Amino acid sequence: MKFQAKVTVSLKESVLDPQGQTIGNALLDLGFENILKVKTGKIFTLEIDAETESDAARTASEAASKLLANPVIEQYKVEVVP
Amino acid sequence: MKVGIVIFPGSNCDYDAYQAFKMIDGVEVEYLWHGSDDLRSVDTVVLPGGFAHGDYLRAGSIARFSPIMKRVIEFSDSGGFVIGICNGFQVLLESGLLPGALMKNSNLRFVCRDVILRVENANTAFTSGLKQGQLFKMPVAHGEGNYYADTMTLSKLESEDRVVFRYVDRGGVVTAEANPNGSINGIAGIINEKGNVLGMMPHPERAIEQILGSIDGGHIVRSVCMAKS
Numbered sequence: 001m002k003f004q005a006k007v008t009v010s011l012k013e014s015v016l017d018p019q020g021q022t023i024g025n026a027l028l029d030l031g032f033e034n035i036l037k038v039k040t041g042k043i044f045t046l047e048i049d050a051e052t053e054s055d056a057a058r059t060a061s062e063a064a065s066k067l068l069a070n071p072v073i074e075q076y077k078v079e080v081v082p
Numbered sequence: 083m084k085v086g087i088v089i090f091p092g093s094n095c096d097y098d099a100y101q102a103f104k105m106i107d108g109v110e111v112e113y114l115w116h117g118s119d120d121l122r123s124v125d126t127v128v129l130p131g132g133f134a135h136g137d138y139l140r141a142g143s144i145a146r147f148s149p150i151m152k153r154v155i156e157f158s159d160s161g162g163f164v165i166g167i168c169n170g171f172q173v174l175l176e177s178g179l180l181p182g183a184l185m186k187n188s189n190l191r192f193v194c195r196d197v198i199l200r201v202e203n204a205n206t207a208f209t210s211g212l213k214q215g216q217l218f219k220m221p222v223a224h225g226e227g228n229y230y231a232d233t234m235t236l237s238k239l240e241s242e243d244r245v246v247f248r249y250v251d252r253g254g255v256v257t258a259e260a261n262p263n264g265s266i267n268g269i270a271g272i273i274n275e276k277g278n279v280l281g282m283m284p285h286p287e288r289a290i291e292q293i294l295g296s297i298d299g300g301h302i303v304r305s306v307c308m309a310k311s
Contacts, residue, residue: 015230018188018264067147070140070176072183073230 003048005060006079009069010041044068048080056080083109083307086124088154088170090116090134090145095167095287099130102287102303109307116148126163126309127154129170131223131285141184141226142172151177163309164279165208168224171271171281180274180281181239182231188264192225196295197262197284199270200250203243206273208280211305217254218298220289222270227263227283229272239272247271247282280306 011017017039024038046063050056060078069076085103089096096113103111112122116134121127134145145151151173158164158179166174174180187193196219204214231239239245247270251260256268263283271282286299 014232015185016188018186018190022190067139067143070143070183072175072181072232073185 001050001082003050003053003056004081005046005048005056006081007044007046007060007064007068008041008077008079009044009064009074010039010076011073012075015073042068053080053082083125084123085109085111085126085128085307086114086121087111087128087130088114088116088150089130090132090148090173092134092136093130093132093169095131095169095285098285098287099128099167102290102299103128103307105290105300106304106307114150116145116150119149119153121150121153121157126165126306127157129154129164129166129173130287131168131170134169134173137169137226140176141169142174142176145169145173146177155179158274158279161276161278163207163306165306166279166281167285167287168222168227168283171283172226174279174281179279180272181235182229182272184226184283185228185230186226187224187228187262192223193227193262194223195221195262197222197270198250198252198254198260199247199284200254200256202245202248203273205243206246206277206280207309208273208306209246209302211308212301215254217250218286218289218301219296220284220286220299221295222262222284223288224263224283227265229263229265229269229283231266236266239269240267242275244273244275245269245271246273246280247284278309
């Protein structure tokens with residue numbers, strides 16, 4: 001069965017995100033005073049052939065920890081949609 | 083001795099590195115294609131600068147899975163000498179041969195300019211030909227050179243004298259202005275625990291002739307060739 005997995009990779013909380021800060025400042029300049037913080041990240045959409053949803057999630061997590069995210073500075077979240 | 087320069091698709095300092103090492107007496111230089119799994123019995127492996135595999139995803143993240151990297155990791159595990167310059171340093175970090183990560187420069191710009199490096203540890207296999215505290219001028223050219231390591235890793239690196247080069251000003255002092263990328267503690271180069279894997283962001287191979295603005299890089303290249311187990 002085909003599943004779609006969405007892997008969101010973002011910098012860990014402890015790691016400085018200068019891109020997010022710069023975008024946050026720009027938003028503030030545009031008048032978005034209630035946007036308190038911006039964090040940047042990447043989204044990968046994986047099409048996965050798997051038996052079950054949890055198999056697909058496992059494959060996506062493996063891909064994320066092996067390649068998509070760098071565990072030294074990044075964290076990831078996996079969501080699977082049938 | 084024999085030096086092997088790895089070429090990844092997107093390497094662009096491979097030829098510079100070849101020239102720089104070729105200039106040293108008694109050094110034979112060979113290219114090693116990333117798709118090969120043969121290190122051709124070289125004594126030292128050089129991972130040169132560039133944009134291996136387009137730097138897609140993260141700099142060095144795809145290159146670490148190139149067939150030759152399996153051999154490079156085995157080679158370093160058995161004590162072989164490996165040096166990564168710029169993109170090569172990024173590949174070493176992604177491969178786990180060195181700790182930490184290189185993030186986007188703190189000013190978010192690609193930085194291409196001369197920097198001054200201070201030799202922080204002249205007692206490594208790669209730096210025995212240099213003097214402790216010696217200053218060198220050479221270029222950096224990178225968008226992701228902002229060295230980061232968690233607090234524990236960083237204090238281990240510092241206490242074990244594994245920071246080999248630091249960005250300093252003309253007076254030899256670590257300052258924010260002298261640091262081109264926001265690298266933590268002004269770190270420009272580090273070495274692994276065993277002392278046989280060195281990674282650095284600046285380009286010694288681009289500072290080997292007066293016409294290039296500096297010959298200081300030649301001292302580092304010469305010293306790297308003195309590495310003996």
